[in-house]
Amino acid sequence: MKQNIEVRARKALDQMKPYSPGKPVWEVQQEHGLERVIKLASNENPLGPSPLALEAMKDALSELHRYPDAQALRLKQTIAIHYDLAPEQVIVTNGGDELITLISEAFLDAEDEIVVPSPTFSEYAFGAQLLDARTITVPLKSDFQYDVQSILAAVTDRTKIIYLCSPNNPTGTFLAEKDLKIILDSLPKRVLVVVDAAYSHFASDESYSDGVSLVRKGYPLLVLNTFSKIYGLAGIRAGYGIAPEPIVRSILKVKEPFNVNALAQAAAAAALGDTDHVKRSQQLVWEEREYLYQELNELGCGYTKSMSNFVLVELGEHAERIYEQLMARGIIVRHGKMWNLPLHVRISIGTRTENECLIAALKELWKQEL
DSSP, rough: OOOOOOOOOOGGGGGOOEEEEOOHHHHHHHHTTTTTOEEOSSSSTOOOOOOOOOOHHHHGGGTTOOOOTTTHHHHHHHHHHHHHHOOEEEESSSSSHHHHHHHHHHHTTTEEEEEEEOOTTTTTHHHHHHTEEEEEEEETTTTSSHHHHHHHTTTTTTTEEEEESOOOOOOOOOOBHHHHHHHHHHSSSOOEEEOOTTGGGOOOOTBOSSSSSHHHOOOOOEEESSSSSTTTGGGOEEEEOOOOHHHHHHHTTOTTTTOOOHHHHHHHHHHHOOOOHHHHHHHHHHHHHHHHHHHHHHHHHHEEEOOOSEEEEOOOGHHHHHHHHHTTTTTEEEEEGGTTTEEEEOOOOOOOHHHHHHHHHHHHHHHHOO
């Protein structure tokens, strides 16, 4: 039956493009008739979830008839102790994505501006568009490093938020602590700086800072983090923000109750204390990053040195074709066109076996394209 629907969506939606995640394993298996698929596209932890988190979820199963703690108090207190902060400086959310939306809802009015380096994670701009705010993009330098002076030059009377993903997705580059402090010291105090530190655990450069020490000093800074990466809990959606108490208090006014489910709360609290899993995950990434660099050097592929658990690789004009052929062989990576990087692919770091399969396929395809 033909329906005559006259309900009109908000005008802001005309300009919005929903986030496009990488294809799941089952879809690639079905599409290409494959039994085995290696997923190196979504920056997931190849070691799997924290074992302590799995045990905590099992223990929590019998209480699933109860609503979760609306304030996630136990998890909030665990995070606060971990970072030597007050619980009032912590907000717990349904992954980092929800926190980005809540930040937008709490601080942006129509025609306000956010400043976002580019290329970077698309959800910052998405949150601004939702509130009819404008996104001012500042290109990274040619080597994908942050351009501090250009970021500051982009600030106007309408600027409300600056987003800094460090280490940055998809480039793996980062903002040194001294540069972060220059930005904070140069800005009007009315501007909120958000440091997305989702990949902070993989940074090995001594000049890196996740920004938490600057929160302790009272800067108008919010540090976003997640349990999806180092803790291997991407499937349960748990994230958190750290900021001065007045900033957290404002965001709490727009947060829905029961936003983080009971299993996620239990798992995240346990994972935060799983230092063995964290160390093993870090060591794997640091060793396998070097392995990929060595193999890419031998291939003659360009790449950007990364402080994260992925590497941005330049494959030139053949990038999309190689991406598609890797997919057909059951190796999922991420093509760079969503970041306006059509000559690149982003490769998540896997286990040695997974990485060897990738390199073997890449060598064969690379020779075919030359």
